Amino acid sequence: MHKVAIIGVGCSKFGEMWDSGFRDIVISAGVEALEDAGLEGKEIEAMFVGNMSGGRYLAQEHIAALIADYAGLAEFNIPSTRVEAADASGGLALRQAYMAVASGVHDIVIAAGAEKVTDVGNPMDIMISSIDKEWEGFVGATLPALYAIIAKLHMEKYGTKEEDLALVSVKNHKNGALNPKAQFRKEITIETALNSTYVAEPLKLFDCAPISDGAAVVILASEEVARKYTDTPVYIEACSQASDYLAIQNRKDILTMNSVVVAAKQAYKQAKIETKDIDVAEVHDSFTIAEILAYEDLGFVKKGEGAKLIREGVTELHGDLPVNTSGGLKACGHAIGATGVRQAVEIVLQLRGDAGKRQVNAEKGLALNIGGTGATAIVTIFSR
Amino acid sequence: MHKVAIIGVGCSKFGEMWDSGFRDIVISAGVEALEDAGLEGKEIEAMFVGNMSGGRYLAQEHIAALIADYAGLAEFNIPSTRVEAADASGGLALRQAYMAVASGVHDIVIAAGAEKVTDVGNPMDIMISSIDKEWEGFVGATLPALYAIIAKLHMEKYGTKEEDLALVSVKNHKNGALNPKAQFRKEITIETALNSTYVAEPLKLFDCAPISDGAAVVILASEEVARKYTDTPVYIEACSQASDYLAIQNRKDILTMNSVVVAAKQAYKQAKIETKDIDVAEVHDSFTIAEILAYEDLGFVKKGEGAKLIREGVTELHGDLPVNTSGGLKACGHAIGATGVRQAVEIVLQLRGDAGKRQVNAEKGLALNIGGTGATAIVTIFSR
Numbered sequence: 001m002h003k004v005a006i007i008g009v010g011c012s013k014f015g016e017m018w019d020s021g022f023r024d025i026v027i028s029a030g031v032e033a034l035e036d037a038g039l040e041g042k043e044i045e046a047m048f049v050g051n052m053s054g055g056r057y058l059a060q061e062h063i064a065a066l067i068a069d070y071a072g073l074a075e076f077n078i079p080s081t082r083v084e085a086a087d088a089s090g091g092l093a094l095r096q097a098y099m100a101v102a103s104g105v106h107d108i109v110i111a112a113g114a115e116k117v118t119d120v121g122n123p124m125d126i127m128i129s130s131i132d133k134e135w136e137g138f139v140g141a142t143l144p145a146l147y148a149i150i151a152k153l154h155m156e157k158y159g160t161k162e163e164d165l166a167l168v169s170v171k172n173h174k175n176g177a178l179n180p181k182a183q184f185r186k187e188i189t190i191e192t193a194l195n196s197t198y199v200a201e202p203l204k205l206f207d208c209a210p211i212s213d214g215a216a217v218v219i220l221a222s223e224e225v226a227r228k229y230t231d232t233p234v235y236i237e238a239c240s241q242a243s244d245y246l247a248i249q250n251r252k253d254i255l256t257m258n259s260v261v262v263a264a265k266q267a268y269k270q271a272k273i274e275t276k277d278i279d280v281a282e283v284h285d286s287f288t289i290a291e292i293l294a295y296e297d298l299g300f301v302k303k304g305e306g307a308k309l310i311r312e313g314v315t316e317l318h319g320d321l322p323v324n325t326s327g328g329l330k331a332c333g334h335a336i337g338a339t340g341v342r343q344a345v346e347i348v349l350q351l352r353g354d355a356g357k358r359q360v361n362a363e364k365g366l367a368l369n370i371g372g373t374g375a376t377a378i379v380t381i382f383s384r
Numbered sequence: 385m386h387k388v389a390i391i392g393v394g395c396s397k398f399g400e401m402w403d404s405g406f407r408d409i410v411i412s413a414g415v416e417a418l419e420d421a422g423l424e425g426k427e428i429e430a431m432f433v434g435n436m437s438g439g440r441y442l443a444q445e446h447i448a449a450l451i452a453d454y455a456g457l458a459e460f461n462i463p464s465t466r467v468e469a470a471d472a473s474g475g476l477a478l479r480q481a482y483m484a485v486a487s488g489v490h491d492i493v494i495a496a497g498a499e500k501v502t503d504v505g506n507p508m509d510i511m512i513s514s515i516d517k518e519w520e521g522f523v524g525a526t527l528p529a530l531y532a533i534i535a536k537l538h539m540e541k542y543g544t545k546e547e548d549l550a551l552v553s554v555k556n557h558k559n560g561a562l563n564p565k566a567q568f569r570k571e572i573t574i575e576t577a578l579n580s581t582y583v584a585e586p587l588k589l590f591d592c593a594p595i596s597d598g599a600a601v602v603i604l605a606s607e608e609v610a611r612k613y614t615d616t617p618v619y620i621e622a623c624s625q626a627s628d629y630l631a632i633q634n635r636k637d638i639l640t641m642n643s644v645v646v647a648a649k650q651a652y653k654q655a656k657i658e659t660k661d662i663d664v665a666e667v668h669d670s671f672t673i674a675e676i677l678a679y680e681d682l683g684f685v686k687k688g689e690g691a692k693l694i695r696e697g698v699t700e701l702h703g704d705l706p707v708n709t710s711g712g713l714k715a716c717g718h719a720i721g722a723t724g725v726r727q728a729v730e731i732v733l734q735l736r737g738d739a740g741k742r743q744v745n746a747e748k749g750l751a752l753n754i755g756g757t758g759a760t761a762i763v764t765i766f767s768r
Contacts, residue, residue: 021518054513055439059521061513062470062630065759069630077646079625080760081476082468086446092465096480103487129438129445134407137443241463246446246453262461375449376464 001102005226005233006218006382008037009345014214014333015183022058022116023070026215030071030112033217037229041072044219045106047080048096050089050113051337054082056126057117067112086130087286089113090216090340091241091369091378097220098239098380107225113341114215123211127336130372132247144208144287146373148200150254151289155202157255158304160292162202166193167310168288169206169330175317176327178358183212183333207288209328214335216342234348237271237364237381240264246375255304257374260297264368264379268299271381275299278321278381279362280350282343284370285328294368295323298379322360325350340369340378351384385486389610389617390602390766392421393729398598398717399567406442406500407454410599414455414496417601421613425456428603429490431464432480434473434497435721438466440510441501451496470514471670473497474600474724475625475753475762481604482623482764491609497725498599507595511720514756516631528592528671530757532584534638535673539586541639542688544676546586550577551694552672553590553714559701560711562742567596567717591672593712598719600726618732621655621748621765624648630759639688641758644681648752648763652683655765659683662705662765663746664734666727668754669712678752679707682763706744709734724753724762735768 010032012025020028034041049064060066061082068080083092090113097111117123128137131146154160170190176182188206196205226233242262248254268274275298283294292306300321301309309315315323326332326346329339347365349355365382394416396409404412418425433448444450445466452464467476474497481495501507512521515530538544554574560566572590580589610617626646632638652658659682667678676690684705685693693699699707710716710730713723731749733739749766 023518052445053439055437055510058517059513060517061436061468062515062756062759063468065469065627065755066516066630068627069634069759074627074629074634077626077628077642080469080627081480081625084445084447084466084468085449085464096465099483099487099489103483103489105483105487126439129443131446132450133442133444134405241465242461243449243452243458243464244461245458246450250453250458258461371449372446375446375453 002104003223004098004101004220004236005223006236006348007221007226007229007233008033008219009348010036011181011216011342011345012214013181014212014335016118017213018118022114025116025213026067026112026114027070029215029217033219037219039229042076043108044073044078044110045108046078046100047110047112048093049080049082050093050340051082052084052086052089052115053126053129057115057120085376086371087336087339088369088371088376088378089337090342094218094340094344094380095239095241095378098236101220101222108219108221110217110219111341112215112217113338115336115338116213117211117336118213127211135247135249144200144203146248147287147289148203151202154255154289160307162194164307164310165207165288166190168285168291169193171310171316172285172324172328172330175325175358176331179327179332182327182331183210184331203287209286209330209334212333212335214333214338214342216338216345218341218344232352234351235383237383238267239378239380240266241378244375248373257293257297257377259374259377260294260368263377264298267379267381273364273381277364278366279364280325280347280360281323281366282326282346283323283368285324285330286334298368317358317360325355325358325360343367343369344380347382351382386488387607388482388485388604388620389607390620390732391605391610391613391617392417392603393732394420394601395565395726395729396599397565398596398719400502401597402502406498409500409597410451410496410498411454413599413601417603421603423613426460427492428457428462428494429492430462430484431494431496432477433466434477434724435466436468436470436473436499437510437513441499441504469760470755471720471723472753472755472760472762473721474726478602478725478728478764479623479625479762482620485604485606492603492605494601494603495725496599496601497722499720499722500597501595501720502597511595519631519633528584528587530632531671531673532587535586538639538673544691546578548691548694549591549672550574552669552675553577555694555700556669556708556712556714559709559742560715563711563716566711566715567594568715587671593670593714593718596717596719598717598722598726600722600729602725602728616736618735619767621767622651623762623764624650625762628759632757641677641681641761643758643761644678644752647761648682651763651765657748657765661748662750663748664709664731664744665707665750666710666730667707667752669708669714670718682752701742701744709739709742709744727751727753728764731766735766
């Protein structure tokens, strides 16, 4: 396997982009990435695009060919492939691009993630297609409802409190306030979080990430090629993917996402590191309880002890292990198919020292992207 | 790159499967493939699934995790990835699986394709999302309309006749009548085809493939591993993918699908063969004119001479170069995301000598899978 580097990153603003179409948003992120890498579109050999529901949000499938076309690459006839695993679609695109370079098939490959959700009446309805429609959706379960069940059991079994969940939200809003691309650039108090309305008890409005418009692009290259373009490559040391039962009812323990546990173990092994070597992480806080689970399933703490990390400030911006320095899905925004790539953008900026006011000191980073309630997980480990 | 073999194939019946759900159809094809290969599900290391519009046909995305789960593989946490490029989704799944084995990352990988289209009111509406929704769909263009424009120009420029198109349909129905999995197992006369109603002039009902429910599965393995499971491996000599402008209005010549030309050239080169070495082919006859274009863009004849092959009987079942021995999309049925994998199943059966009444004499085969009007094309070359 060849060593793979990221040589350019780009990200659109996340949020409700009423003035921009899907194509505009993707292209803005792509242009930023190309400029960052200092290369021209025609040097791109292949493209992978993460998008969850173009069919339902835009009445447009065949999204990868569309993006290659609108990026001006149609005349080069490059292979352009859409991948989908709900809101882990971006992570999948990153992984496929990584494999394409690691295997030596291509030298320069784009991984893009994009979603435009605000062009339809009730975008949340569409998110339900990420869970098991026949066994969960049909009986009225929604994403907040399923995560609420998980949160309730975590509280009962391990003593996690609504205050702990609120602290995750407060932290991520604090970080998001420092991120010019974030949807919500406003700090909140723990009272604001705790006094917000219940969406699905015990999860309140401020426990739930928004769903957003947005796009992110990273450009990957083999180590040898990367040197021609940048003095600050960020390497992908591992990128692992695993699956789990689609419906949470079939899992032995709904408090453990086996997909995350397995993908993380594989990634640590391939990268030849231990959990404690990670300096900064972006995890999939679609709900605050998901960030607590991520602490545990990634091995940062033992199962059941996730709340300790947020209570003790370990995962704060200047804590020992900063998590979601971008603001996470909660404050940066959750542009579904874009999120996995957007997480990679944040880790690259942190490892290069380009993260501005939210810069932390880090040599190794991790990103965890999850689909639905964890039927798909991708864990990526980066180093500078 | 490692040599890649297909060690098992499975295919559901194609058609209007009112009695079966999406999950049943996929699993039936998967079980057939596992039995054909003589292996157990737990030996599968990864899965790629081609599906165009689960979101709209089923209100279900996250299809690859769903299939891994329903195949009983959730406990093994294997990576399972959905890929999409409209009706080239199956071809993409085959290609990703091929790359995963060729690169040495995995030894045994499943490529599946599946679509269930009959659970919604107007499935054809959804097909429009395979073309450019903003520049084609919004102004009322449909798949038949766009292929009709192509057909009209081909007739004007090269003298192709409606009778030639009808002959493609007659041939494919004749072949489909011999295929137990085919949707339409009935021969038709040229009069039936010519007297059928116009869908989009000059294309008539019998020039248009149906859209169907169906699933197909192939199991790929590295050459070394393949030997343990089968004495009749079929090798994938090449699997190439290319893209083109999404909207036909942007192409220099709407009578040439550059994606097909480029993918074919790459595939022939990688397989170290010439066009004349191909003994049997499955091509993407979503409309009869598409089969004529395929003859040309694959290099079987020069541009403009496609109709000659069907007039002279070259592509008949017992002609010099049998095309669509399965019945093609027209008679076997077009289960959208399944089609690219279904084509591979047919070529494997032909090369193994397992094609029953439609058996031809062949050592090398080719499959061409197209998305929409050709914005994506995958060309695969097989040998026994």
